[in-house]
Amino acid sequence: MKRGALNVFASKKSLNNYKFKKNPSLGFRGLMKKSWWKILTVIILSYVFIWGFAGPIPAQPILHETARNLYFHVPLWFGLIALLFISWIYSIKYLRSGKVEYDEISSELINVSVVYSVLGFITGAIWGKFTWGQPIPNDPKIQYVAVAMLIYFAYLVLRSSFEDDQRRARVAAVFNIFAFVLFNVLIVVLPRIVNFSLHPGNGGNPGFKIYDSDHIMKLVFYPAVIGYTLLGLWISTIRIRIRKIERIISEM
Amino acid sequence: MQEIKALIEKEIRLEWRQRYALNGMLLYIVSTVYVCYLGFNVRVGGIDPITWNTLFWIILLFTAVSAISKSFTQERTGRLLYYYTLASPQGIILSKIIYNSCLIFLLSSVGFLVYSLVMGNPVDNTLMYWLSIFLGSIGFSSTLTLVAGIASKAENNATLMAVMSFPLILPILLIVISLAKNALDGVAWSVVQDKILLLIGIDIIVIALSYILFPFLWRS
Numbered sequence: 521m522k523r524g525a526l527n528v529f530a531s532k533k534s535l536n537n538y539k540f541k542k543n544p545s546l547g548f549r550g551l552m553k554k555s556w557w558k559i560l561t562v563i564i565l566s567y568v569f570i571w572g573f574a575g576p577i578p579a580q581p582i583l584h585e586t587a588r589n590l591y592f593h594v595p596l597w598f599g600l601i602a603l604l605f606i607s608w609i610y611s612i613k614y615l616r617s618g619k620v621e622y623d624e625i626s627s628e629l630i631n632v633s634v635v636y637s638v639l640g641f642i643t644g645a646i647w648g649k650f651t652w653g654q655p656i657p658n659d660p661k662i663q664y665v666a667v668a669m670l671i672y673f674a675y676l677v678l679r680s681s682f683e684d685d686q687r688r689a690r691v692a693a694v695f696n697i698f699a700f701v702l703f704n705v706l707i708v709v710l711p712r713i714v715n716f717s718l719h720p721g722n723g724g725n726p727g728f729k730i731y732d733s734d735h736i737m738k739l740v741f742y743p744a745v746i747g748y749t750l751l752g753l754w755i756s757t758i759r760i761r762i763r764k765i766e767r768i769i770s771e772m
Numbered sequence: 773m774q775e776i777k778a779l780i781e782k783e784i785r786l787e788w789r790q791r792y793a794l795n796g797m798l799l800y801i802v803s804t805v806y807v808c809y810l811g812f813n814v815r816v817g818g819i820d821p822i823t824w825n826t827l828f829w830i831i832l833l834f835t836a837v838s839a840i841s842k843s844f845t846q847e848r849t850g851r852l853l854y855y856y857t858l859a860s861p862q863g864i865i866l867s868k869i870i871y872n873s874c875l876i877f878l879l880s881s882v883g884f885l886v887y888s889l890v891m892g893n894p895v896d897n898t899l900m901y902w903l904s905i906f907l908g909s910i911g912f913s914s915t916l917t918l919v920a921g922i923a924s925k926a927e928n929n930a931t932l933m934a935v936m937s938f939p940l941i942l943p944i945l946l947i948v949i950s951l952a953k954n955a956l957d958g959v960a961w962s963v964v965q966d967k968i969l970l971l972i973g974i975d976i977i978v979i980a981l982s983y984i985l986f987p988f989l990w991r992s
Contacts, residue, residue, distance in 0.1 A: 664942075677935050682927070690988060694985045698978075701977060706942065709943075
């Protein structure tokens with residue numbers, strides 16, 4: 521098949537590959553080259569940090585000012601789920617195409633997600649100490665989320681136990697695809713059906729919306745979710761570029 | 773379908789020829805139950821139902837993990853290559869899941885009978901309890917078979933199997949334990965319908981995922 525001319529017999533799939541090869545600004549690789557979203561991340565997160573502490577929040581009985589943690593604890597977890605979802609998509613893409621870049625993308629996204637989960641636990645513990653009395657109480661959601669992150673720790677152990685690159689990438693991709701589905705069952709489905717939980721929205725409790733009585737927390741909350749997701753993407757793109765350089769050096 | 777039936781027959785025949793593996797698993801479950809009996813020093817009244825139930829399911833979990841971890845490593849590498857040329861990967865994974873489900877159900881039934889013999893039987897709704905054992909066997913088997921397949925491709929088989937299987941099996945384990953507890957208490961069927969549907973849903977999702985993903989594993 522000639523690269524220059526358009527092959528009449530090309531199927532739709534190979535035409536798409538052709539389009540991607542000619543236009544590298546699409547997809548993750550394209551995203552890594554641009555910088556507008558990184559500037560946007562800095563602006564959003566600065567806004568969240570400053571207005572999150574200085575801006576007004578509705579007055580709540582037990583929470584008082586700790587409700588501001590909503591701008592940090594929950595966006596970290598939402599960002600984590602977004603990063604894991606993108607990693608899942610790239611694992612599927614890796615299995616279909618076999619390109620090693622996709623494997624690098626999915627594994628670095630999981631690395632960043634693991635760090636986010638540790639931060640999520642720390643912010644949750646700080647919040648819990650003021651509102652529930654203990655940093656880590658006996659709450660089903662906390663326990664299920666801990667087990668869910670154990671899945672991704674197991675992913676890291678799995679990756680480290682392989683010597684062969686291609687095998688490692690393929691088996692890790694299979695595990696990631698399988699694990700993400702069960703991860704979602706653990707953190708979304710199970711906490712909603714338990715009888716008792718301290719977390720809002722789970723175990724029969726109403727969601728956090730009732731605490732946001734003036735709807736002004738949304739102004740900082742939604743940008744925070746976007747900001748943390750973009751920050752996670754930024755960190756993982758840097759790590760992906762480091763791995764790509766290492767790979768190119770080792771292939772020389 | 774024919775292929776799957778033939779593969780299941782192959783698994784059964786292999787297992788029957790080397791009966792020591794099957795006997796080993798039976799002995800494992802009976803001796804674990806007996807150790808619990810001795811450890812808890814059960815008096816006439818029997819132990820607290822929650823403890824009874826949870827302990828039973830923990831024993832079943834470990835039996836299932838140790839039984840299924842052998843399922844991919846039992847055959848020699850030459851023979852695995854032979855299967856690769858003969859049978860489709862989908863057939864292999866489905867046959868292994870079905871075979872492992874039957875195996876775990878058999879082991880669980882034996883375990884349940886011995887357990888109720890030595891530790892007392894506080895179960896109110898026995899049919900629901902058998903249903904929970906049945907659905908639990910399918911759930912454990914489908915998850916653990918794929919995990920065993922993943923672990924068999926790696927170097928450090930046993931540790932990897934243990935590390936990977938515990939977090940992935942937990943959703944199924946938790947739902948099954950709560951369903952079994954409801955059976956113990958004699959709760960009405962209408963109340964547990966959601967849990968049963970959720971269990972069946974998770975089982976179907978896991979089996980479908982195994983069906984789709986196993987061919988990629990099989991290639992290497």
